Amino acid sequence: MIPRFLVKRLDSLLREQLETNDAGLAIDFTKPVGEAALAEADSASWQVFRNPVSLLIGGIAAVLLELAEPRVRSGVWEYSSFATDPLRRMRRTGMAAMVTVYGARSTAEQMIAGIGRMHAKIQGTTPDGIAYRADDPVLLRWVHATALFGFLEAYRQFVRPVSAADRDRFIAEGVPAALLYGALDPPSSETELLTLFDNTLPDLEPSEIVHDFLRILRGVELFPRPLKPMTGLVIRAAVSILPAAVQERLGLRKLANLPPGGRLLLRTLGSQIDWLPLDSTPAAQSCLRMGLPSDYLAKRRRS
Incomplete structure (x- = not known):
C-alpha cells in the first residue's frame, strides 16, 4: 500500500493544483450545496475521473488523438498555448473536465457557455487549405470522443477492468455535456464510439506537430523532481493505449512499447491510488456538496 506520508503529499499536490490553477476559473x-452535477454521484464518470494516474495518461492520449485530425490540430496548435506551455494548457483542459463532470450543473453550464463563446471566435485554414471553425459540431464530436476514449482506456488499462456495461454507461453519461458543448450526435455507447473512430481514421494523418508536442512534454515537470523519470513512462503509456491503427498512422508504434516493469508499475500505482480518499480532489469536494462523505467514492470502490 502507499505510505500515509505519500498519501498526504499527493493530496497536498492536488490541492495546490486546484488553488493555483490558471484556467481562469x-x-x-x-x-x-445540494446542486447536482451533469452526472450523478453514483455514475461511472465520477469513479473514472477521480484517479489522477489515469487522468494524466488519458489526457495525453486524448491530445494525441486531437492532433491527429488536421483541422483540430491547426486550431489547437495555433490558438492555444500547447506549443509554448503545454502544462498550463493541460491544466486548463483538466480543470474544464473536472467542472464538466463534478461541478454543480449551473457552474458547468456557465463554464461551457464561456468556452463556446471562445470557440466561436476561432477559425482558420490548415496548411493544406482546409477551412475550419473551432465550433464545428463535427470537430467538437471528435474532441469529445478523444476524451472519452483516452480517460476510459487509461482507467481500464492502468487502474482496473471496466465491464462492457459500465463502459457503455460511462460513454452515455457524457452525452448531455457533449450536447452543451455543441457536439453533433455524440456517441452513446462503446460500439458507437468505436464506429466513430473507424470512420474518422482515414482523416487522421501524421504530423511533425505530434512529435513536437511529445518532445516539449518530455521537458515539462509533470512530477516532483525525484520522480522526473516517470514523465517518459507516462508518455509511453499514453501512446500505448491508442488504437494500433492510429499508432501506425502517426508513426508512434515504437514509442508504444513500455520498458520492462513499466506497465506493472503504473498499474500498481493507479490501482492503489484508486482506493484512497483524497479529500482535496473535485470528486471528494463534490461529494460534500451533495451531502455525502468525502470518501463516498472510495467506499463505493471497496464495495
Whole structure:
C-alpha cells in the first residue's frame, strides 16, 4: 500500500493544483450545496475521473488523438498555448473536465457557455487549405470522443477492468455535456464510439506537430523532481493505449512499447491510488456538496 506520508503529499499536490490553477476559473466544488452535477454521484464518470494516474495518461492520449485530425490540430496548435506551455494548457483542459463532470450543473453550464463563446471566435485554414471553425459540431464530436476514449482506456488499462456495461454507461453519461458543448450526435455507447473512430481514421494523418508536442512534454515537470523519470513512462503509456491503427498512422508504434516493469508499475500505482480518499480532489469536494462523505467514492470502490 502507499505510505500515509505519500498519501498526504499527493493530496497536498492536488490541492495546490486546484488553488493555483490558471484556467481562469475559481471553482468551489462544495457549492452550491445540494446542486447536482451533469452526472450523478453514483455514475461511472465520477469513479473514472477521480484517479489522477489515469487522468494524466488519458489526457495525453486524448491530445494525441486531437492532433491527429488536421483541422483540430491547426486550431489547437495555433490558438492555444500547447506549443509554448503545454502544462498550463493541460491544466486548463483538466480543470474544464473536472467542472464538466463534478461541478454543480449551473457552474458547468456557465463554464461551457464561456468556452463556446471562445470557440466561436476561432477559425482558420490548415496548411493544406482546409477551412475550419473551432465550433464545428463535427470537430467538437471528435474532441469529445478523444476524451472519452483516452480517460476510459487509461482507467481500464492502468487502474482496473471496466465491464462492457459500465463502459457503455460511462460513454452515455457524457452525452448531455457533449450536447452543451455543441457536439453533433455524440456517441452513446462503446460500439458507437468505436464506429466513430473507424470512420474518422482515414482523416487522421501524421504530423511533425505530434512529435513536437511529445518532445516539449518530455521537458515539462509533470512530477516532483525525484520522480522526473516517470514523465517518459507516462508518455509511453499514453501512446500505448491508442488504437494500433492510429499508432501506425502517426508513426508512434515504437514509442508504444513500455520498458520492462513499466506497465506493472503504473498499474500498481493507479490501482492503489484508486482506493484512497483524497479529500482535496473535485470528486471528494463534490461529494460534500451533495451531502455525502468525502470518501463516498472510495467506499463505493471497496464495495
